Amino acid sequence: DAGITQSPRYKITETGRQVTLMCHQTWSHSYMFWYRQDLGHGLRLIYYSAAADITDKGEVPDGYVVSRSKTENFPLTLESATRSQTSVYFCASSEDSQTGEAFFGQGTRLTVV
């Protein structure tokens, strides 16, 4: 299916475990982003990528790792999950153009217990 998809939609993990959230887009968009959404904070940028093998930190990168070996995939890894990382995570992609609209995945609700 065309678009941007995230997996899993829901995840429960234990403190200290490593967990990876997947993001896949079919448009060959240059830019991809990871945001987390928390009540009272809106959406905050974790990491973003301008192209394959180019990534950069956003506002709240601590505790997260990203990679982008292929244009279409942008996984987000929590190396050692903490309760403060309980959140809804959104992946988005955007064209490399002035009017490029950002398209969002459905979100992943992650609970760290």
Added chain:
Amino acid sequence: AQTVTQSQPEMSVQEAETVTLSCTYDTSESDYYLFWYKQPPSRQMILVIRQEAYKQQNATENRFSVNFQKAAKSFSLKISDSQLGDAAMYFCAYRTGSVGGSNYKLTFGKGTLLTVNP
């Protein structure tokens, strides 16, 4: 760094009435884009409307329109003839206009939860 402020955590409106959601932003750039996104209970982020900073004319999309005041750095969203389906969280967002720049990302406000009363 750019910041986006939505000063109304919650708003309510009667069905068929008009409501305005406020957004202000801070930037030193002259070329940028502003967006309003809608997030219904399904969690999906939906683009409602977009405004290019270089355009003086306010953007409109059916019942949705904006009041863009560049000098005041204000970008409010007006929803006319409100419908029950408009109930959602609304986010204001900013993006630089410099393609390929390191700041080519969306910066969001904290959101306004809109309730539509029948």
